[in-house]
Amino acid sequence: DTGVSQDPRHKITKRGQNVTFRCDPISEHNRLYWYRQTLGQGPEFLTYFQNEAQLEKSRLLSDRFSAERPKGSFSTLEIQRTEQGDSAMYLCASSGTHLYTFGSGTRLTVV
Amino acid sequence: TQLLEQSPQFLSIQEGENLTVYCNSSSVFSSLQWYRQEPGEGPVLLVTVVTGGEVKKLKRLTFQFGDARKDSSLHITAAQPGDTGLYLCAGADQTGANNLFFGTGTRLTVIP
Numbered sequence: 001d002t003g004v005s006q007d008p009r010h011k012i013t014k015r016g017q018n019v020t021f022r023c024d025p026i027s028e029h030n031r032l033y034w035y036r037q038t039l040g041q042g043p044e045f046l047t048y049f050q051n052e053a054q055l056e057k058s059r060l061l062s063d064r065f066s067a068e069r070p071k072g073s074f075s076t077l078e079i080q081r082t083e084q085g086d087s088a089m090y091l092c093a094s095s096g097t098h099l100y101t102f103g104s105g106t107r108l109t110v111v
Numbered sequence: 112t113q114l115l116e117q118s119p120q121f122l123s124i125q126e127g128e129n130l131t132v133y134c135n136s137s138s139v140f141s142s143l144q145w146y147r148q149e150p151g152e153g154p155v156l157l158v159t160v161v162t163g164g165e166v167k168k169l170k171r172l173t174f175q176f177g178d179a180r181k182d183s184s185l186h187i188t189a190a191q192p193g194d195t196g197l198y199l200c201a202g203a204d205q206t207g208a209n210n211l212f213f214g215t216g217t218r219l220t221v222i223p
């Protein structure tokens with residue numbers, strides 16, 4: 001296992017389109033997190049899963065954002081009706097205990 | 112919202128100099144982590160400190176967790192150009208969820 005994988009690495013989309021990002025965590029990690037990072041800022045927590053259960057989603061930025069982890073393995077983050085303000089790096093991380101491992105992120109550009 | 116403030120935001124120093132980056136909050140964290148991030152990549156964990164007053168050394172890097180578990184510092188001795196990057200501190204909340212709340216980062220440039 002080589003770490004946390006995110007796909008795609010880059011996504012350019014037109015305003016109003018829907019986008020979906022995938023995250024494959026480290027297999028033995030039961031927790032999976034999504035963060036958003038805008039230019040010049042630290043990552044901002046969005047949501048997290050313990051196995052397949054989404055235990056925190058109040059920090060999702062709007063009802064256009066949703067995340068799933070159907071079988072407790074990979075996760076998807078969907079943004080509906082994208083806006084230019086959604087342009088950012090979307091990071092996924094997984095953890096066992098204290099130790100987080102981040103993926104390389106998906107950079108979204110909304111034009 | 113647990114806010115973490117890092118200072119300085121930007122730091123440009125000559126190779127061989129020492130530097131300290133500070134991470135402060137009014138919130139108490141169960142642990143505090145330091146990351147380094149390269150452009151276009153995710154953050155990479157450098158260290159986790161868990162106990163108030165804890166000091167950890169990683170080669171030329173020294174990390175300290177405040178006694179009250181609200182603040183931390185990162186000290187780099189004899190900085191090298193390879194240390195250039197964005198340094199982020201992140202506090203884990205005490206809910207048991209281990210959610211991380213990040214500071215805004217310190218962008219370090221080490222000039223050869």
